[in-house]
Amino acid sequence: MLSGMHPMHPHDGPLTRLRRSHEQSVLELLRKYGPLSRAELGTRSGLSRTTLYDIVAGLVTSGAVVAGTPYVEARKRGRPVEKLSLNPAAGEAVGIDFARRAVHVAAVNLAHEVVGSASEGHTGELSWPERVDIAVRLLDSLTTRAPAEVEAGDGGSGRAQAVHLGALRAIGVGVVGPTTDPGSESAHAQGIDGLPDLLRKRFGVPVLLDNNTRLAALAEAVWGAAADSGDVLYLRLSHGVGGGLVVGGALHRGRYGLSGEFGHITVDPAGERCECGKTGCLETRASLDAVLRRYREAGGRADSPADFLASATAADRPALEVLARVGSEVGQVLAAVCHAVGPGVIVVGGELAQAGDALLAPVEQALRQHLMPLACHHVDVRRATLGEAGSALGGIALVLHETPLLTHYPQPVSEENA
Amino acid sequence: MLSGMHPMHPHDGPLTRLRRSHEQSVLELLRKYGPLSRAELGTRSGLSRTTLYDIVAGLVTSGAVVAGTPYVEARKRGRPVEKLSLNPAAGEAVGIDFARRAVHVAAVNLAHEVVGSASEGHTGELSWPERVDIAVRLLDSLTTRAPAEVEAGDGGSGRAQAVHLGALRAIGVGVVGPTTDPGSESAHAQGIDGLPDLLRKRFGVPVLLDNNTRLAALAEAVWGAAADSGDVLYLRLSHGVGGGLVVGGALHRGRYGLSGEFGHITVDPAGERCECGKTGCLETRASLDAVLRRYREAGGRADSPADFLASATAADRPALEVLARVGSEVGQVLAAVCHAVGPGVIVVGGELAQAGDALLAPVEQALRQHLMPLACHHVDVRRATLGEAGSALGGIALVLHETPLLTHYPQPVSEENA
Missing domain, CATH: 1.10.10.10 (Winged helix-like DNA-binding domain superfamily/Winged helix DNA-binding domain)
Structure with a gap:
């Protein structure tokens, strides 16, 4: 500390x-x-x-x-x-994750216990008012209070019911992509114009915004797989590869909101071109699409990431071999980051983590191979536990951190003092 | 923030x-x-x-x-x-760096201006009381007050004059090697038994201790090359390769005091064995000894790192080629860490940094090649400016950070607000 x-x-x-x-x-x-x-x-x-x-x-x-x-x-x-x-009716906080193709929400009570979470998928082509309507409806389903009418937001549905959340202080919101001035009311990300205003009108409270992967990292450190540690490296293996760092119980954001970009660490300088513009990034080897492609190249048959994961669960040999190679590359990248940052716990999340030990065992093996021996027994690899609600929960943690009236969420127990 | x-x-x-x-x-x-x-x-x-x-x-x-x-x-x-x-006579702080073969000291006044620094080399075989004597003598030379007699420390020279430093609150001390419970009074590193007690007896104030390379990182962020930025990655290329991270103006230490170990990030899994016990670490390619060896393998003639640096300054071709290869490897490692941490400034220090652009230009080139394009204009590479006094100054910064009465050292100016 x-x-x-x-x-x-x-x-x-x-x-x-x-x-x-x-x-x-x-x-x-x-x-x-x-x-x-x-x-x-x-x-x-x-x-x-x-x-x-x-x-x-x-x-x-x-x-x-x-x-x-x-x-x-x-x-x-x-x-x-x-x-x-x-005030027993005050201090409730909500988090919303506007993922690419889904809206996730979560809410906590005054004791900062999770009241519940809810999700709804969509095509990815909805407008912001439509997405906000989904969020409001989902939040409504989590609260027991009588819904009250509110003014209709610009373009929003006037019939949608508002959530009454007592003395709600702020809403924490996760969005896709790099975020400038993250964690604040002036935060911005590409393509979200109008969203903060829409939410402010709808809920009448400040809206704090951050990258949703980073919020998932914070949530795993507060309520999830690393709730016993304040220093966490979170890696998400999904359609993209990214993550976040929690340092001393707080989200680390980097000088310009760029951090936790583990997916763009070079694995093979001569490798494939990545969407980011350079070549050989971890994302070109360990994203769901990359893994699916590698599986097909190895003779496997799968139409979707879900198919691939089913094969891996069924101990299909090419699937396990691909996961072993992917895990080895992931582990080497994680070792590099560990030397720099020294986290107590590594949490691996995202859909690919559903492969369980078939992925995590080779990750851990490569990690320990590339870690200096002195550091080997100082890091723990765990699978994420919060699932798709993670980023919405992270939005809540963001609110509890950032608003002056609500900083005291339950402190992670220090491992040394435990 | x-x-x-x-x-x-x-x-x-x-x-x-x-x-x-x-x-x-x-x-x-x-x-x-x-x-x-x-x-x-x-x-x-x-x-x-x-x-x-x-x-x-x-x-x-x-x-x-x-x-x-x-x-x-x-x-x-x-x-x-x-x-x-x-109190104008209070609040002065001193830092001491017990390096392998030298003692460095520095002192600041109440306005936190550096009063001065001093160094003295030794064979590396002195006892702790002898090293503390050197520190006391050097500090004495920095102060204008009349020296007063103090009790002789165990085994220390009773004739050594004490430094009178007003209401000195604590001394910040840098030592070699990984440090447990760093930055605190209970900090410990291998081989330093007795040192904290010796200093406490000599100065009568708390002794805060941390790894000296990490203290150099903090000093560069407070007074040195990155004084305009609170988020700094410091890399030291010396007999060993290490560094430190400053996050939001404060030293990042990692969960178990292990962080900034950039020298042990794998560059080539099939490479040479490193002192740490694994193979292919950056330290096996970019330490002074490694660079000297690579220079000789490339046909260069040098008896010491100083000889090599002289050749590089004289634009000796094999020397420049070695530096280009070293710089390229260093840059790739720095890019990986940048993706994870997102520092605003990278500061390169240690003796090898004296090679200047012959090293830093290839470092920067490789860094930008391996950084995602979005991040390329968000990091600045600079040469360290504090020289051998860096770690002692970092000891002072540690005191100013950690003791409750002296937390307000001049805040780094935010680049966004500048």
């Missing part, structure tokens, strides 16, 4: 930061000790009466904190004491 | 964190506004009178803050108002 560092929103002045830090203190005390009076909060937080009343008023207005029914303490006379507590 | 995250010391309770956060607030206000009275600090910080007086008392006791001569404000009557300010 990099102790003592307090990364801040770049545009915050010291007074805004101070206010946020006071809000954090009050929320942390309510989280830890349960309902407290203003006097008790004052004593425990060290804040002056004026500051504390101001901070509490803001938290009550935002809906994060509720003032309980005043009561007179048993053994004391005098004015009733109002207790403040976290 | 990962906003809203507040990584903390793992063993801190919420109350310790709260106290540190209050200390930070008070120091930040004094830094920003200059001398302030307790009343002014109370208004600006939002802390209660009791809390503020307590925090200020602690800061005065530690020497970080001084209470100025009380004075009566011009237009007001009544009691004199005592102003508090940062």
Whole structure:
């Protein structure tokens, strides 16, 4: 852990930061000790009466904190004491993943337990208003509250029901492709013009946006295969090959939003041309299409990635041989990244990971072969556990990280302290 | 930047964190506004009178803050108002690099300007007390204050003069090799038994320890070639090949203190055996010894790395050819790491970097060849600027990062905001 560092929103002045830090203190005390009076909060937080009343008023207005029914303490006379507590109806967060051909949503309650997730596929040709309608409908199906009417978004269906989510602070959204200014309200990715506005109108809250593969990495580190480790390398083997790094429990994004691009690490300089423009990238060898092609070249017969995975599951020999070669190349690339970054856990996800040990065993073998011996027992290879909901869950984790009122999602347990 | 995250010391309770956060607030206000009275600090910080007086008392006791001569404000009557300010004699920090065959030291003043640095070579066979004596003598030469006698350390020379450094909070120390629990007081590396105790006795302050190559990375990001960027990949080409990553202005250490091990990324699986135990590592191709060997194999004549560098400077053809091949391999490894991490700046240091463009041009060419085109204009290759003092300066940066009273070293200017 990099102790003592307090990364801040770049545009915050010291007074805004101070206010946020006071809000954090009050929320942390309510989280830890349960309902407290203003006097008790004052004593425990060290804040002056004026500051504390101001901070509490803001938290009550935002809906994060509720003032309980005043009561007179048993053994004391005098004015009733109002207790403040976290609002049980507040703090819910939702994540949405606008994948290429599907919409995935997930929601968590105040305790940051996953309430549920839902998915719906589409042709990949829907407009943004149509995709947002799907997201709203899916979220609606996850909540038990009576739906309320809201204004119709531009081009959106006025009949679609809004999700009422209490004092929802923000929505975390995953999109396809490199994202500039990721994780923020000003984030942008190619082809998403209008989407943030559409969501803001529909939900009336800030929309935080990031690359959906990277969000899946964060989700695996918070709720998934690497929930016990704050340092995770996530690799997704799907139609594309990409991933993300979680460092000390937080998403690592790189200087210009370019990181976790494991699919474009060169495996063979003399290899095939990649969609990115160069040659021999891991993606040209380990994407679903590449694996399918290699399988056919090896004499295998499969019309789709699903066919190939069925063959692998049936221990078809050419399928296993292709997976062994793919795994070996993946493992070598992972070893290079491990030397640079030193993650505690490697999580492999995406459809190809469904091949299980037929893929992961050769990955691990090559990894250990190319890792310096000193590092060999310091990394664990695991299969992703969150499935297609991963990126939507990552959107939630993004909200819990980035909005000042909701930073305290359950901390991953440190392996050393476990 | 990962906003809203507040990584903390793992063993801190919420109350310790709260106290540190209050200390930070008070120091930040004094830094920003200059001398302030307790009343002014109370208004600006939002802390209660009791809390503020307590925090200020602690800061005065530690020497970080001084209470100025009380004075009566011009237009007001009544009691004199005592102003508090940062202690100009406090906050100095020193860094020491115990390299294999030299001791390097550096010191900064309260404004975090480098006061000076000094180095002394040795045979590599000195005991720790002897090396500490060298460090003390070098530090003494950097300070203008009258030296004072201190107790002799175990086995140390009682005649060595102590450095008086005001309210010095900690010493940052670089050592050779992988370090467990890096950056902390409990850090350890092989072969350094007794060193932290020796330094603690000699200076009477906490000793923070980390790998010296990684500290050089931090220093280049704070004061050196990449002072304008918070995201840096530092590669050192010396007798060994290693490096470090700086992420968002802070040193990235990896889950088990293993990161920045660029020298052990496989370049050629069928290559030579490396000291680490596996084969074909970058270190077997790009260390000073490896380059010297390759030069001789190419018909060059050189008795030492210095001879080789002289030949390269004289544009000796075999020397340039070797550097071109080395640079190409280095560039390919750097491209792999860039895809994973997305640094804004790559800094190349170590003796081999003295070859200048003869090395850096092929490095950059190979880097761009193996980077996805989208990422090509997002990384800058630069030669390190801090020289042999780099790791000692990194020790200072470590202290400024890690000790709660001294976190505010000058922030790297964001390229986007510049």
